[in-house]
Amino acid sequence: MTDSRSLSRPLIILTGDLGSGKTSGLPLLAKLLGSQRPHFIVNEVGAANKFVGAFGVPSARLSLLPGGCICCEKQSELGDLLAVLVEHPQSEFDAIVLESSGLADPAAILRFISLHPKLNHQLKVSSLVYFLDAASGRPPIPLRHQDLTSLAVADVCVLAKTDMIETIDRDAILAAVANVNATVALFEQRRETDIVLARVQGPRVDQVDTSKIVAKPDPSSPADNQTGPSETANHAHVDVLNFDLPFGTSWLALSTWLIALLHQQDTGILRVKAAITNSGGWVSLNGVGHTVFPPDNAEFTHEGNRPDGTLVIIGFGLSEQKISRSLRLLVSGKISPTS
Ligand SMILES: Nc1nc2c(ncn2[C@@H]2O[C@H](COP(=O)(O)OP(=O)(O)OP(=O)(O)O)[C@@H](O)[C@H]2O)c(=O)[nH]1
Structure with a gap:
């Protein structure tokens, strides 16, 4: 008789904060974890990023799950x-690589798979990956309390954006991660000309003062004020606004408008993602917290493909009406980006 577990397919689950670098690292990480022919599932709390495939993932190997979080x-x-x-x-395909939304609770996803009457036999979680945003x-x-919980259960930790910090800080974070989970496999993601991802050797844990690893929760911070990753409803109060562009x-006008919006909303905006389409192809704009990243751009892959773009804004206490009114004026050219 065949053992059903021996037929189960590997599932690699990527978790990590909004904008921590999961999509950017997706294809490289799959290869480094031994998958030559992965099928990718990308979950977004906002509208689908129609252009995610342009980051090197062929559309036949990609499924999008937009409009909500897979942990709930x-x-x-x-x-x-x-x-x-x-x-x-x-x-x-030789593995399924599942990128969860940046709001997902990894424990809830694991619970769902392991308690599912069929999938628990058909899939085996081969790696649980946690992306930690160095910047x-x-x-x-x-490390925040939610980092500790996620790191404690992770098989792999990717420290992303190390090009944006000093080497001494990178080494300190890696040592802190190894101190939380001594068996976790450590990878580093950085932007050179393109994004690169590589395994790193475990740092010397004795070089870090463990009493300084965990940040005290800040009750005034919306992120620290959440109930904790084990509560599946912990992101119920996060606003997700979707707009067509x-x-x-103009990507330049939109960038300026976004910077003004981030400034005006202070800490209320967690993540901004825009895909803007024009005759040259499409441009993607990303904001994570207060950082606005340089735009990426690509040509359309199909002749005659002229879709509208999208803008997704994720944060706390956002007024859809006000933001929508200002955006409408911007795209109709009736206001300058700074109005
Ligand atoms: N400099 C630098 N930028 C990076 C790196 N990784 C990702 N980024 C940038 O960070 C921004 C967000 O990256 P994404 O890969 O979209 O992050 P994500 O975790 O998939 O975002 P969500 O799906 O919204 O949670 C983009 O502008 C990326 O180009 C990195 O290692 N270095």
Whole structure:
């Protein structure tokens, strides 16, 4: 008799904060974890990033799950999608790589898979990966409480954006991570000309003062004020606003408008993602906290493909009406970006 576990397909789960670098690292990480023919599932709390495939993921190997988080409201859709994929012939892909939304609770995803009557036999979680954003603005060592919980259960930690910090801070964070989870495999992601990702050797844990690793929760910070990663409803109060951007929107005007919005909302905005389309192709703009990243751009892959763009804003206490009114004026050219 065949053991059903021996037929189970590997599942690699990527977690990590909004904008921590998961999508950028997706194809490289899959390869480093031994998958030559992965199928990717990308979950977004906002509208689908229609252009995610342009980052080197062929569309036949990509499924998008937009409009909610797979740790809660999108669980059953995730279950349906995984059920369809596992029925595929073994040769079509050798692993499923699931990128969760930046709000997801990894424990809730694991619980869903392991308690699912069919998927728990058909899939085995081969790696749980946690992306840690080295440039998130927190001081080099203090890891937040939600980092500790996620790191404690991770098999792999990717320290992303190390090109944006000093080497001494990078080494201190790596040592702190190793101190929390001594068996975690450590990788580093950085932007050179392109994004590169590589395994790093474990640092010397005795070089870090462990009493300084954990930040005290700040009750005034919306992020620290959440109930904690084990509560699936911990992001119920996060606002997700989706807007269409008409073909031909100026990316320069939109960038200036976004910087003004981030400044005006102070800490209220966690993440901004825009894909702007124009005759040259499309441009993607990313904001994480107060950092606005340099735009990426690519040409359209199909002739005649002229879709509208999208803008997703994720944060706390956002007024959809006000932001929408200001954006409408901007895209219609009726205001300058600074109005
Ligand atoms: N300098 C630098 N930028 C990076 C690195 N990794 C990602 N970025 C940039 O950070 C921004 C967010 O990266 P994404 O890969 O979209 O982050 P994500 O975790 O998929 O975002 P969400 O899906 O919204 O949670 C983009 O502008 C990336 O180009 C890195 O290692 N170095």
